[in-house]
Amino acid sequence: MNGTGRHGLKHVIWDFNGTILDDLELALESLNSLLRARDLPVVTVEEHRERFRFPVSEYYRDLGLEIEGDSFAALSDEYHDYYMQHVSSCPLHEGVDEVMSQLAERGVRQYVLSAMHEPLLLRCIQGLGIESYFDAIYGLDDRLAHSKVLRGRELCEAHGIETERTALIGDTEHDIEVARDLGILPVAAAWGHQASGMFDASTALVADSPLEAQRLLAAETVIVA
Numbered sequence: 001m002n003g004t005g006r007h008g009l010k011h012v013i014w015d016f017n018g019t020i021l022d023d024l025e026l027a028l029e030s031l032n033s034l035l036r037a038r039d040l041p042v043v044t045v046e047e048h049r050e051r052f053r054f055p056v057s058e059y060y061r062d063l064g065l066e067i068e069g070d071s072f073a074a075l076s077d078e079y080h081d082y083y084m085q086h087v088s089s090c091p092l093h094e095g096v097d098e099v100m101s102q103l104a105e106r107g108v109r110q111y112v113l114s115a116m117h118e119p120l121l122l123r124c125i126q127g128l129g130i131e132s133y134f135d136a137i138y139g140l141d142d143r144l145a146h147s148k149v150l151r152g153r154e155l156c157e158a159h160g161i162e163t164e165r166t167a168l169i170g171d172t173e174h175d176i177e178v179a180r181d182l183g184i185l186p187v188a189a190a191w192g193h194q195a196s197g198m199f200d201a202s203t204a205l206v207a208d209s210p211l212e213a214q215r216l217l218a219a220e221t222v223i224v225a
Helices: 024-037 045-051 056-062 071-089 096-105 118-128 149-158 173-182 210-219
Strands: 011-014 109-117 134-140 166-170 185-189 205-207
Touching: 024 045, 024 071, 056 071, 071 118, 096 109, 096 210, 109 118, 109 149, 118 134, 134 149, 149 173, 166 173, 173 185, 185 210, 205 210
Parallel strands: 011 109, 011 166, 109 134, 166 185, 185 205
Antiparallel strands: none
16 A cells, blocks of 8 residues: 555445445346346356456456447346345345444444445345445446446545545455545455455455454554555
């Protein structure tokens, strides 16, 4: 990591899918349902964690799915129709609730920044009963899972977030890019949709569990991206 800071942690921005929510198997089932319907090879958990990336449309292209024109929007709707039928069965990742509780006890303000369609995101978080942890929940205005950078800027501006006292915890390289763009500390959640080998430890703290992420953050006396 570059630089050191003078202040303690004041804000934590969480990604949702794969970071808070343990939805890897469901996401893979939803994706493979698209692939099977088109006679394309299905993806294993290991392959997914080594290949998944943003924008999601490019990942779909890699897998042989047609994304031109309105096709990606239709694929996204098909994926989400399957996903939302089963998402209520997905639990929190082990340790996430404990970490959020500890952060709340320390007075750290918490937020969600997700590439999920915001109405779906709110429904999922309410179903898990964890909405009280968050000062704000930001998703995207469609199902296409484009970049989260703009929404991240809006979140920081709307809530007066001091970026030098903030960490973003997310399970994809895109989350790390978002954090770097916003000037906040990136924490790679290597328990989610991308394997730990996908992250550069020189540009982000890399944690294999939520509790390890908490320990890493506790050791950070200065937060400067």
